[in-house]
Amino acid sequence: MATSSGSARSRQKSCNACVRSKRRCDKRAPACGRCTKKRYMCVYGGLTDMPHAAFEDATHDPIQLDSPPGPGSDTCGDAPTFDAAGFSTPLDAASLGLANSPTTTLRLDNSLESFLDTLPLVGFEDASWQSSSVLRQQFELPSAPCEQTLTLKDYAGMLDMCDDFQPWQAADPSTGIAYTLGVFKSLHETFAQNNHTPYIHHRLYTSQTPQVILQAFTVCMLYANRTNANRGIILRVLHDHVTRLRASSRVTALTPLEKLARVHALIFYQTIRLFDGDISLGQQAQNDFKLLEAWIGDLLNLRDNLSNCEYLDTPAIRNNPPQSWERWVFAESLRRTVVIGYALESLSEVLRGMNKQKAMGNWALVHRWTLSSHLWNAPDSFEFFQAWGAKPFWVISAFKFEEFVKTGTADDIDDFARWFLTM
Secondary structure, eight states: OHHHHHHHHHHOOSOHHHHHHTOOOOOOSSSOHHHHHHTBOOOOSOOOSSOGGGTBOTTSOBOBSOOOOSTTSSOSSOOOEEOOSOOOOOEEGGGGTOOOOTTOEEOOOSSHHHHHTTOTTTTSSOGGGGSTTSOGGGEEOOOOOOOOOOOGGGGHHHHHHHHTOOGGGGGOTTSHHHHHHHHHHTHHHHHHHHSOBTTBOTTTTSSOOOHHHHHHHHHHHHHHTOOTTTHHHHHHHHHHHHHHHHHGGGOOOOOHHHHHHHHHHHHHHHHHHHHSOOHHHHHHHHHTHHHHHHHHHHHHTTOOOOTTTTTSOHHHHHTSOOSOHHHHHHHHHHHHHHHHHHHHHHHHHHHTTOGGGSOSGGGGSOOEEEEOHHHHTOSSHHHHHHHHHHSOOEEEETTOOHHHHHHOOGGGOOHHHHHHHHO
16 A cells, blocks of 8 residues: 555656646646746645645645745744745654644755755845846835834943943953954954854855955955055955945845845945044045945845744744744844944944934834854754754844843853853
């Protein structure tokens, strides 16, 4: 009997979704025409013995893949929904030893490339993200609830460093402002040496690297190895790439990955020019903060700000993992980039004595991110979802670390969290 069943599965040529719905399948790859049109999960290779809940809804029609994340979603910490024809085969959470309900499935990908082909907007593998035809109509923004407006009391831990700053503190290594300066001054070296930073995930640009990131990496590498003899030509390269980056502000047909990439490039250029010591470079950087603010504003429209996760208990969050590791990588990198971009601008204002002249500004908004070395440093999707089900993590809002301090350990801290805990 088992042999007969296995033989029947081996003869199946149509995709699983069409077989279950008893519809004709055109057998196209990687996804048939019907599944592509209806946004169904298209899987070839015969029906599996997995629970039907992973593939069907109550009407026995294949599940659709276009339900947006956010407050009404069943996922937590995911990126906005991207148009995709299909996903890799779901794995039962129980087989991974994760604390999920019996009907919960995790979409893990043992072959990363096969999954990345389905995410053109994220830009991990499919080069179609570069095309001007991949625009907002394929990108669904998460619906976010109204956020509270923060006040100075919400940032009590940061006020001493900002309000009581004296110029001599920048040269005293025991002060928070000196540590903060060191972090930003070394960003270009961190990126040149590691190809990533504590706010740019190590997988974000591995498979698909926007041109502005390649240019920024070139500048960071050159500047990290500057000498008196080559300083002039390196600053010329910096000037040329900054000019090209500014020109991209006139381009409106950008993918989400390209919008994030240009902010990353500008942050590198800002830190180099601000702390080089050259007056003209410093002034150019000050002039470009308006551009940085505008571009970060674009990212806010794409951000999943974890509004649906902050007030959930840990079991509830664990039972609602992100739809994929790759989407979480993009979403978390974006969240951290917003924080680091605004922090750089605030640092510049503190150093120039302008912080007391401004209202709350960008910090009146709630900015959240995920604290977990286990999630951020996971080398692949398998270990990421294992960590999601078994390792501790915290949603940090307005630099409030009280809950982490109660239960966290040094092993839970990634470099991004270490920056702000030390400040």
